Amino acid sequence: MTSFADSKPLSLPLPRFRSGTRGTFVLAIVIAFLALLPLGFVFWATAVTGWEAASQLIFRPRVGELMTNTLLLVLFTVPLATLLATALAWLTERSDLPFARIWSALCVAPLAIPAFVHSYAWIGMWPGFHGLPAGIAISVTAYFPFLYLPISATLRLLDPALEDQAASLGLSDTAVFRRVVLPQLRLPILGGGLLVGLHLLAEYGLYAMIRFDTFTTAIVDQFQSTYNGVAANMLALVLVLCCLVLLGFDAGLRGSRRYARIGSGVARRPRKISLGRWRYVSVLLPLAAIAFALGVPAITLSHWLIAGGAEIWRMDEIGLALSQTLVICVVGGIATTLAALPIAWLSVRRPSRKSRIIEGCYYLASSMPGVVVALALVTVTVRVALPLYQTVATIVIAYVIMFLPRALVSLRASIAQVPAELEQAAASLGRSPVNALWSTTVRLAAPGAAAAVALSSLGIMNELTATQMLAPNGTRTLAMAFWALTSEIDYAGAAPYALLMVLFSLPMTALLHHQSKKISGR
Incomplete structure (x- = not known):
């Protein structure tokens, strides 16, 4: 007698389902072309400018300084x-x-604070803190959680048997970490480092506030002050090349080394290493990191909120900025998720070389700084589609290009949990491919x-550069209002907007921390 567990799954005819796959590929390719628009724009602008004029703009002292x-x-x-x-991940895990x-929770919390709010907080306490030292210090405190999250998650997932075997050979705890644990942290360190590096290349508000010139600040200044499109485009070309070099460097360092073991490993928690007499002294490291990353913003915001009193809470202006921010965030978030759906479905249901190439285009496009995306869309709308210039549609397209990978990662993981047989069954019952996908997966x-x-x-709420350059006239998001007030040295007036951005970002940051714990079953 054949048991139910031994029976093969029912094979269903899928002629219409396959035709839906072709349509999904076409839609995914169209979105990929849209996502690559900024990259194509940069090379097109260089070709139109001509090598002689372009070289004069690129090979000049100012570009060397940047x-x-x-x-x-x-x-x-x-x-x-x-x-x-x-260090923080090892101490906490x-x-x-x-x-x-x-x-552990506090080490992730700085993600809820936009980078330019970190800068605002630091210069609020040390007004003379400018230049490269300020840029490095603030960047480290603002962006180290992007590395802490993947490193700590990997430490929780590592098989402790490997460390036990190394220790049994007489290696000290330090040697075990250096020779066994650290090599297995290569991928999260490279991935987190790449993310931090791309943020450094794209960030505008943090460095503009401390008067530290980067390519992004120079492009925005060039665009806003003189509207010198040629000079801005050439700076954008150099910035894009820097991003591509960073991506290539990361790919080269990753190599093809195998990091997974055969078998499931040991299903137990790793041994906690005793710090001995250093146990309480070691608290000083997370304490110092959190003091700079959370304490400085908290003190500065509290100071300006108290100093400003009730007068800074102009509820009509704050309410308008909040409502516009929420509308743009919801519309942009939904549009980005819908745009990511075709390739998320293809990567799970129809994995192939084509789908991987399309997915790679999405990730490559997202590495382009917001200022480059904005320059591309400004040029395209002015030259080709003038009615779309400074409209909600244009800024939503920019958000889709910039934040596609965020939606793609979440969608792909969820779709993988839904049995494909449900879509097949819906298609076999006569439903169209789109209807079958919608009603099941x-x-x-x-x-x-x-x-x-x-x-x-969350990314849209804290985005500043593209929003400033593309938003319709009269738009005033929380980030835009905050930036306008700080530009006028009205730090007290900017405090409520900073506080609201942090409060609305905290739930998503908590969700990220919870998901990282959930992956490892803790």
């Missing part, structure tokens, strides 16, 4: 953030550090879609 600033910023910030994040769970993957919308909306 390149030096950018290289120094990346070369100092990424290693320092990596060292800090790795692998040692008997007091209150480790609390420190989309509905069952709704929690992942909601997370995708929330993650995209």
Whole structure:
């Protein structure tokens, strides 16, 4: 007698389902072309300018100064953030550090604070803190959680048997970490470092506020002050090349080394290493990191909120900025999630070389700084589609290009949990491919879609550069209002907007921390 468990799954005819796959590929390719628009624009602008004029704009002292600033910023910030994040992750996950769970949550919390709010907080306490040292210090405190999250998650997932075997051979705890644990942290360190590096290249508000010139600040200044499109485009070309070099450098370092073991490993928690007499002294490291990353913004915001009193709470202006921010975040988040749906479905249901190439286009496009995306869309709308210039549609397209990977990651994980047989059954009953997808996979993957919308909306809420350059006249988001007031040295008036951005970002940051714990079953 054949048991139910031994029976093969029912094979259903899928002629219409396959035709739906072709349509999904076409839609995914169209979105990929849209996502690559900024990259194509940069090379088109260079070709139109001509090599002679372009070389004069590229090979000049000003570009050399910007390149030096950018290289120094990346070369100092990424290693320092990596060292800090790795030390904090090891202390909170692998040692008997007091209150480790609390420190773990606090190490992720700085993600709720926009980078330009970090800068605002620091110069609020030290007005003369400017230049490269300020840029490095603030960048490390603002961005180290991007490294802490993947490193700590990896430490929780590592098989402790490997460390036990190394220890049984007589290696000390330090040697075990250096020779066994650290090599397995290569991928999260490289991935987090790449993310931090791309943020450093794209960030505008943080460095403009401390008067530290980077390519992004120079492009925005060039665009806003003289509207010199040619000079801005050439700076954008150099910035894009820096991003591509960073992506290539990361790919080269990753290599093809295998990081997974055969078998499931040992299903137990790793051994906590005793810090001994250093147990309470070690608390000083997370305490100092949190004091700078959370304490400085909290003190500065509290100071300006108290100093401003009730007068700074102009509810009509704040309410308008809040409502416009929420509308743009929701519309942009939904649009980004819908745009990511075709390739998310293809990567799970129809994995192939084509789908991987399309997905790679999405990630490549998202590495383009917001200022480059904005320049591309400004040029395209002015030259080709003038009615779309400074409209909600244009700024939503910019958000889709910039935040596609955030939605893609969440959607792909949720779709993978939905059995493909449900879509096949719906298609065999006569439903169209779109209807079959909507009635089964989309509905069952709704929690992942909601997370995708929330993650995209979080990025949109804190986005400044593209919003400033593309938003319709009269638009005033929380980030735009905050930036306008700080530009007028009205730090007290800007405090309520900063506070609201932090408060609305905290739930999503908590969700990220919860999901990282959930992955490892803790």
